Amino acid sequence: MISTSPSPPCCPPVLGGLFHDPRRLVVGDAPFVGVLDVPGTVQRPPVRLYYPAELSSFSSSSYSSSRWWRRKVPRRAGYFVNDRLAYFLQGFAHVSIARHNSRTHVWILRPLLWLLSYLLPVRYMGIPGTVHVRGMDDAIIVRYAANVIPPRDSGDGEGGGNNESRRRLVLFSHGLTGTGEENSIFCASLARRGYVVVSVHHRDGSSCRAPSHDGSDCIYYEHFPTGEGFDPRRRLRQVHVRVREFLTCRSWIVGEGGGGDSFAHSYTNDNAEHMRVVLDQIRPHLDDGDGTIAAGFSYGAATAALAATLMPEKFNCVVLLDPWLHIDYTSRGVEFDFPPEAFGSGWPSSSYASSSSSSFEVISSANDDDADRGGGGVGLSIPSVFINSSQFCGYEKLYAATRRLADRINNPRVVDDRDDDEKKDDHPPRAEMHVIPNTTHSNFCDIVFWIPRRLIGKAFGLGDANPYDVYEEILDKTVHFLRRH
Numbered sequence: 001m002i003s004t005s006p007s008p009p010c011c012p013p014v015l016g017g018l019f020h021d022p023r024r025l026v027v028g029d030a031p032f033v034g035v036l037d038v039p040g041t042v043q044r045p046p047v048r049l050y051y052p053a054e055l056s057s058f059s060s061s062s063y064s065s066s067r068w069w070r071r072k073v074p075r076r077a078g079y080f081v082n083d084r085l086a087y088f089l090q091g092f093a094h095v096s097i098a099r100h101n102s103r104t105h106v107w108i109l110r111p112l113l114w115l116l117s118y119l120l121p122v123r124y125m126g127i128p129g130t131v132h133v134r135g136m137d138d139a140i141i142v143r144y145a146a147n148v149i150p151p152r153d154s155g156d157g158e159g160g161g162n163n164e165s166r167r168r169l170v171l172f173s174h175g176l177t178g179t180g181e182e183n184s185i186f187c188a189s190l191a192r193r194g195y196v197v198v199s200v201h202h203r204d205g206s207s208c209r210a211p212s213h214d215g216s217d218c219i220y221y222e223h224f225p226t227g228e229g230f231d232p233r234r235r236l237r238q239v240h241v242r243v244r245e246f247l248t249c250r251s252w253i254v255g256e257g258g259g260g261d262s263f264a265h266s267y268t269n270d271n272a273e274h275m276r277v278v279l280d281q282i283r284p285h286l287d288d289g290d291g292t293i294a295a296g297f298s299y300g301a302a303t304a305a306l307a308a309t310l311m312p313e314k315f316n317c318v319v320l321l322d323p324w325l326h327i328d329y330t331s332r333g334v335e336f337d338f339p340p341e342a343f344g345s346g347w348p349s350s351s352y353a354s355s356s357s358s359s360f361e362v363i364s365s366a367n368d369d370d371a372d373r374g375g376g377g378v379g380l381s382i383p384s385v386f387i388n389s390s391q392f393c394g395y396e397k398l399y400a401a402t403r404r405l406a407d408r409i410n411n412p413r414v415v416d417d418r419d420d421d422e423k424k425d426d427h428p429p430r431a432e433m434h435v436i437p438n439t440t441h442s443n444f445c446d447i448v449f450w451i452p453r454r455l456i457g458k459a460f461g462l463g464d465a466n467p468y469d470v471y472e473e474i475l476d477k478t479v480h481f482l483r484r485h
Helices: 057-065 067-072 085-097 103-119 140-145 181-192 234-254 273-285 299-310 355-359 396-410 420-426 453-460 467-484
Strands: 032-038 047-054 130-133 169-173 196-200 209-211 218-220 292-297 315-321 326-329 334-337 384-389 431-436
Touching: 032 181, 032 273, 047 181, 047 234, 047 273, 085 103, 085 209, 085 218, 169 181, 169 234, 169 299, 181 196, 181 467, 196 234, 234 273, 234 299, 292 299, 299 315, 315 467, 326 396, 334 396, 384 396, 384 467, 396 431, 431 467
Parallel strands: 032 130, 169 196, 169 292, 292 315, 315 384, 384 431
Antiparallel strands: 032 047, 047 196, 209 218, 326 334
């Protein structure tokens, strides 16, 4: 039975009854969830780190007795890094009009979005049950208010999986045009149940807006050409960039250095005191073997599937939330399962290939010497859970591709002369398929908690299902799957 811990003193109630209350979703054995925003480097994209945390007796007792400490109590984490909702809005404005450098955007739209960001209630909401670890003058905030909880030696499997002495790591990849901030409740909920979650903010041009490595500029969503210069393989090359960022973040959090791992780097610029304190507490307790969980939403699910296909020795299982697994350019006579490597297929040939796409670097797996040559491979073979919306299941070709990938996982392509009954004993189903009825793709994001309840169905068309019940079902199916693997 999962215990429900009280909310910290820094978490006021959600605004009346206007919004769906996510506090019942972020429950678990950990008293709180520590949230640390880590800026990117030249090699690594920025990440948001969620981990099980506790407040020390010193800080909790001092809170009620000292006005000085009341001012120093760490605040809950907001949905948006540095509370900059305006950046999120500007990114989606660019996705819509692709004019972030135009005079209209710079002198009219951008100031209006900044003003709007201060008026929208979501800017002042926080992720329930969280403590935001920030750099402050007084290091006592970090030392006493966001201690990482070491894993217990035995228990019911929360956060421990097959190794109760280690915290399991979840790498999360956001969807197309996302930033990861729209999946905060999912990540925080897993962290409160004992997992360490790293949400990757991709800089490959698939995010609506991402900061550059030094923070001096930003990277907006890249609109691929559909007319002259069209190349259907651009998205294939882009997802390989995503996988490289995904694997680089894994190497960073587990503390892998350079050497034989081409995806690992020596990171020396995470030197802020509050970052060192947290990272030094987390790394010794991480399961850095094959216990890592690859997870993602939509395009991020395709990213997680490809990462686990190319580097299966680094991952234990995969969580695919409403995955985008089929690309259809029928107007150009091109369609294929995506990413092809996860299906054991090669890349489709293209007469539209352009030299401008050569900047994308393809990652090769141990089973495929050159993924770009069109040769097949083993495909995704580790346990995976598919949690789908009814909207995506309504797209016949997309859902057929989803079923094909699940069938491939359950029926690995290996040479075996035994009869079918003996094979089933050795290879129980490793892919779970779930469909949540009356849902849309957006039901898998935190937008259901950002807008008034009365507007969810009317203005945003989020399906007939109760948004809270949908999110709870997504979390339940994910957690039950992780307990078994």
